[in-house]
Amino acid sequence: MQYSESRTRNLRWLTYASIGLFIISFWMIFSYVGPERTQGEVQRIFYTHLGAFFASFVLFVVALIAGIQYLRTRHEKWDDLGLSAIELGLIFSLINIVTGAIWARPIWNTWWTWDPRLTTVAIMWLAYAAYLMLRAGIEDPNRRRRFAAVYSILAFSSVFLTIIIIRVRPDTIHPVVAGPTSTSEGIEGDFAMSDRITTTLLFTIFTYVVISITLLWHRIRLENRTKLIQARKMKLLLNA
Amino acid sequence: MSVTTTTPETTSTTQPKKRRLRTPYFQVVASLAWKDLRAEARGREMVNAMLLFSIMAVLIFSFALELDRQAQEATVGGVLWVTIAFAGTLGLGRSLAAEKDKGSLDALLLAPVERSALFYGKMIGNFLFTLAVGFLLVFLLTVLFNVNLFRPVLWLIIVLGCLGFATTGTLVASMSVHARAREMLLPILLLPVILPIIISATRASTALLTELKTEDWLPWIQLLGVVDFVFLLAGFFLFDFIVEE
Numbered sequence: 001m002q003y004s005e006s007r008t009r010n011l012r013w014l015t016y017a018s019i020g021l022f023i024i025s026f027w028m029i030f031s032y033v034g035p036e037r038t039q040g041e042v043q044r045i046f047y048t049h050l051g052a053f054f055a056s057f058v059l060f061v062v063a064l065i066a067g068i069q070y071l072r073t074r075h076e077k078w079d080d081l082g083l084s085a086i087e088l089g090l091i092f093s094l095i096n097i098v099t100g101a102i103w104a105r106p107i108w109n110t111w112w113t114w115d116p117r118l119t120t121v122a123i124m125w126l127a128y129a130a131y132l133m134l135r136a137g138i139e140d141p142n143r144r145r146r147f148a149a150v151y152s153i154l155a156f157s158s159v160f161l162t163i164i165i166i167r168v169r170p171d172t173i174h175p176v177v178a179g180p181t182s183t184s185e186g187i188e189g190d191f192a193m194s195d196r197i198t199t200t201l202l203f204t205i206f207t208y209v210v211i212s213i214t215l216l217w218h219r220i221r222l223e224n225r226t227k228l229i230q231a232r233k234m235k236l237l238l239n240a
Numbered sequence: 241m242s243v244t245t246t247t248p249e250t251t252s253t254t255q256p257k258k259r260r261l262r263t264p265y266f267q268v269v270a271s272l273a274w275k276d277l278r279a280e281a282r283g284r285e286m287v288n289a290m291l292l293f294s295i296m297a298v299l300i301f302s303f304a305l306e307l308d309r310q311a312q313e314a315t316v317g318g319v320l321w322v323t324i325a326f327a328g329t330l331g332l333g334r335s336l337a338a339e340k341d342k343g344s345l346d347a348l349l350l351a352p353v354e355r356s357a358l359f360y361g362k363m364i365g366n367f368l369f370t371l372a373v374g375f376l377l378v379f380l381l382t383v384l385f386n387v388n389l390f391r392p393v394l395w396l397i398i399v400l401g402c403l404g405f406a407t408t409g410t411l412v413a414s415m416s417v418h419a420r421a422r423e424m425l426l427p428i429l430l431l432p433v434i435l436p437i438i439i440s441a442t443r444a445s446t447a448l449l450t451e452l453k454t455e456d457w458l459p460w461i462q463l464l465g466v467v468d469f470v471f472l473l474a475g476f477f478l479f480d481f482i483v484e485e
Contacts, residue, residue, distance in 0.1 A: 071481050127432030134429055137419035147415045150478050154411070154433050161436050
């Protein structure tokens, strides 16, 4: 498979841009924005936490669209897109969970609690891990792609649940940053946002979304390379 | 039920249109569900295992959680739904595996009927078996946990929860049945997806049993209804893609 020069160049520029954005957002997190009034230095991890969440959310939406598109068109590329998006989404949501735990240790005095938000995120992660298990368990390639597409649509229900749960459950202690919240009582670790915090937050989210798209592109290319090598191996074996 | 009498062949001779050759949708659904029920009534391999499993699970729970009266009221909803989910998973795996191993799944797919009708037929069978477990548990938990579960609203929750469970379960089990380690894969695939149903059913039951106000449990029942509806629709659209060959 040959890629056009211009596309490769675009990808290279996008990679440079993501590295640049990441460095800038790192600088913003650690130097531009000051420590938060009540939480202090530990609050800085929250930018990465939210950035990784948005990246994984975008990737899971991509996987949902890829699943629907695969079932409609039956083109293999949609399956590759879905697989790549879910693999990366798992990594980003793992970053999200780990940074959340590190933040929660000083703020909530525990690494993990069975709060509705944390529970649904854990379930979301498990649902997409199960997607990989399903792929590994089915041998026929056509059936594997079809089932994977169906399951990626079903698994999105857990993403949906994660989004709405802190808005409908009043007993969560997880802060709601974007959008309306059902109640502010009992939320531990909420804080007022200054202008600099808002700017840094939006910039970090933007950075992580760009990084996730760049990685997605690279991952798809990797998948194509793997297939190319497999095809060549098969050819060699048949000729020998 | 008079589902065994087949009428469409006689009417189709006068009407040469191709769509007329199909068996009516609801007749397919009903005869498939009826077939499952009759097979179960004769063989009793699924329901017996499910009921026995749920009795054992409840016994283990009541040993493990020796609680005072108030704590029992708070936990009995959780025990109910965990047992339904595990016993239901046991039955689902069997229901689809039997269909595939005996080759009757292929035969069903050859029949000139709507694929989604096959889905709803299988789903109704699984739904009724799960419901049987649910209502057995109502008796068992009332006796062993000493909490009165004979409440119509709780029965509504059980019906809605089992409906959602059977819908999603039939969909996922019809995928996992083709996998290599299907007995292992089914719970792994199923549990994350049915979690919205289990959470809202458990919350509604617990809120109801601990005598909370109506506005504490009614939203969960509504959510349960919405989730059921969404999964019923998802089954309609997605089952075609799972069984096409």
